[in-house]
Amino acid sequence: MKKHKANYLITKSSGETAPFSYSKLKKSLSAAGASEAIIEDIIAQIEDQLYQGIPTRKIYKKAFALLKRKPGALAARYKLKSAIMELGPSGYPFERFVGEIFKEQGYNVAVGQIMKGHCVSHEVDVVATRGNLHLLIECKFHNQANYQCDVKTPLYIHSRFRDMETELKKREGREDIEYQGWAVTNTRFTSDAIAYGTCAGLHMLGWNFPEGRGLKELVEQSGIHPITSLTTLTSFEKQHLLQEKVVLCKEICHSPALLEDLGIGTERLHRIMREAYDLCQPS
Template sequence: MRDLEPDIIKSSGEKVKFSFSKLRRSLLKSGANESIVSSIIDEIRDELYQGISTKELYNRAFALLKDHKGAYASRYRLKKAIYELGPSGFPFEKFVAEILNFAGYEVELNKVLQGECVTHEVDIIAKKGGTGHLIECKFHSEEGRNCDVKIPLYINSRFNDIHSFEKKENQGWLVTNTRFTLDALTYGECVGLKLLSWDYPEEESLKLLIDNSGAYPITTSTLLSDSEKQFLLEKGIILGRNLLERSYLLDHQGVSENRKKRILSELSILCDISVNDGE
């Protein structure tokens, strides 16, 4: 076996050293066992070359996982699936609200609140244990785009205006599907703004919240077509769990009974719950 660890090109254009250990961790998190992961890494090791893109590596690992089991591939493509929630960002807001529901929060979407100077539409208001949380979601549909310090600066100023009028402190959150720059993280910590991204904070990141709750977006499915996913999103089906409860919607798209069973089986394994007819 070669121990080649070439330079790879990230979606941002940054050149970094490839890490077999990082690839192994991400494959194991998909649910695949050590034997499957080792065989995939062996195949990828033989295909590595200097300057390979992370996208090409991802696509190859995804294809190999799918050969073993669709649900493994679905979990592995989670980050990409969130990008596919749509350019408007509204499905992402609903997705975050669903995750908070699973975490025991009471949530309201798109509420207009009066500030001291102007009114503000807040993406999510969440309550738990007597504490209120004002949450703004920043969705990026392009890989490689991170939230810089201008975003939390703007969001925090809005929250301050609301707090000045309401005379009470609700914790402010900023949630993104990508990553924060170092300046953004430093500013958020300084002013007490809770930041939640794909990989931050380390022990309570967006990815971990999804994995722990089984609240996977419908776009993780490897069996649904793009048009079917779009149809379901327009019907308010954000999570795989939602489709298991309303599986009759697949009939509206002319999905055959055999394929319908395969789709529901994939989603039930992915979400780790039993299949029901949803009717």
């Protein structure tokens, strides 16, 4: 990559400042599927608009706007984090989304199950089973970019898991089954949360945790994208589909008729389907 003009400080959503990283911007554009030529072009245009203290959201918006002008689903892939946050306000679409990610890995999945514990009954967001391995998954959805799950989250989830595990292990014919408790969030864990979860044997999946195998990477590798990623749909159309429990782009790919109730014209329908098909391809 060419040498850049200057070093800039950027302002994060938390209010903290940090040096602007050309390499991080390049990595995020590359993860969206942009070619080297497109990456260099976008970085050059963004560089011309940088100034000391520029908010990260402005850099993101500019990069997103430039990607929208390119063919394919580059912009849709680039907005993954904000697209997942658009799945709210209820947690159900995120739970369904998480279930589909585990299903892609070969698990049988059930969402919203009531399970009896040793002390009380619990609603488990996602139960994923594969052979003798049973995962009891608690999903924590947040729609604030700078939110972090602190140590109370794994403490609470681990406590519930142990209550259910104690009851499950009392049942006959369950001696060979391995039970795992999981905490999954679309944001980040604090260092204390990670330390406790790791020490207690709780499996944790966050936006960027574990490093290189976080939620972001699992989505990019699987092609399991939420419908909120689609730039060709309006906010109203996305919310309508979510209310109808349509959460995934692949559902539209398999059943274009799901869009019929929205009264979308033929030409625009073709644009939506092209973007959806492109987005559903694993990276």
